[in-house]
Amino acid sequence: MPPDTIPELVCPAGSLTALKTAVDHGADCVYIGFRDNTNARNFAGLNFDRAAAHEGLRYAHAAGKQVFVALNTNPPDAGWPRWQEAVDLAADLGADAVILSDPGLMQYAAQRHPHLRLHLSVQGSATNYEAINFYRQQFGVRRAVLPRVLSLAQVEHVRQHTEVDIEIFGFGSLCVMVEGRCALSxxxxxxxxxxxxxxxxxxxxxxxxxxxxxxxxxxxxxxxxxxxxxxxxxxxxxxxxxxxxxxxxYAIEEPASLNTLELIPEFFRIGISAIKIEGRQRSPAYVAQVTRVWRQAIDACRANRNHYSIKPVWMDTLNSVAEGQQHTLGAYHRPWK
Amino acid sequence: MKLPLPKIFHNMPTLPVLTNLSGLLPPSPHSVLFCLLLNRLLQNQHADFSPLQGKSLCLHSQDIKLSLFLGSNQKKLIPLGFRHDATLTISANLRDFIRLALRQEDPDTLFFSRRLSMEGDTELGLWFKNLLDTIDPSQLTALRSH
Structure with missing residues (x-):
């Protein structure tokens, strides 16, 4: 049995303030996007221009933390230069990784910036190890973010059959979770x-x-x-x-939030490389509250996996910021699987 | 010995009535002060104020019945007088507005729990929320020390 992996805590930031907040409250990595439709949180006034991203990277690196840039939408033919420039900008700024979903963009990044670390976005919708290994062979992808459709047993199966680091979602708003394949709206x-x-x-x-x-x-x-x-x-x-x-x-899905605090020991055992927190659209207050709880929980598990238990105050905090009337383990908990 | 109140005071407005009356006062002084404060906090942020140009944003405190009206020019936020037809109205209780300002609460959290409501141009609301999120905490600290 391989030794425990201590998962990195990957937190969201829609602004420089949120990034600094995440770093200050214990994130190992922060993921951001640029101010346009090259990322899947394209909202008015949200995200980073060059100057803010530069300062964010400086701040995180000074604290020994990493910054990932999400470029996880599908470039249309006419818009290709914008996505290319976004990859170039991320590389130029010294981002620790780019999170991509489009194979064409991966090829461009791999060829143009061979030292830039590539992560497969959840929007890439890779749910089996064959797909993930394909991305590794073709483009040198180093980490894959799994869609929120797999049971924990399936996550473990994927993990055992690939050398690509596995990142999973730990907390945040849920949708119908056909990520990368949803055109409902x-x-x-x-x-x-x-x-x-x-x-x-x-x-x-x-x-x-x-x-x-x-x-x-x-x-x-x-x-x-x-x-x-x-x-x-x-x-x-x-x-x-x-x-x-x-x-x-609710004919499709009742609003709910994913909350996997109780699965942290399992994430350690399985060898999950990183736990991602959803919510780049949220404010620094959310980032502070959620990052603090998850830092404490991961550290508690690291200190003593066998006696790990969830503190009520952690649950209270996470429930207070959550969308919907309930929290859930989502697809991770499927005892019949 | 306790003297009885003169008759004229028997119908003196209670506190809720007084707070209702404040809704009739011209909002401009509050709006002016609020704009001064925000412009100061935003002065180093290279903010783009164009989304608010030609529009109006109303921040309405439900409990104290106070409304602030904001617009913008190219360079900064500007206070506006009272208007019925604000492009966007954001409503909450004063306590929750203060918790938002102090970064103790996330607006989406308040929205989910129905403590904050938004009517009108939703995109303008997102822009405003994201504008406020660009304010560096050190600016708030500096302000407190003043």
């Missing part, structure tokens, strides 16, 4: 994460308080109506309540 807005870096572009989102409740609409399509006591969710199509037959319910 395109039916309503014409945009999808793969093409525009957003599934619910803010220009198409409208909230309105009505006598019947708070309505969320996406391009005028009613997504949900919340009663006064109900928690609200991100206005994505997959998390809406719809009339099906006689009933009105």
């Amino acid at each position: 395109s039916y309503v807005t014409g945009d999808s994460p793969n093409t525009s870096g957003v599934c619910s572009p803010a220009r198409a989102v409208h909230w309105k308080q009505t006598p019947a409740g708070l309505e969320s609409r996406l391009n005028e399509v009613l997504i949900d109506r919340y009663a006064a006591h109900e928690n609200a969710s991100y206005p994505t199509l997959c998390k809406g309540r719809f009339n099906v037959g006689e009933a009105s319910y």
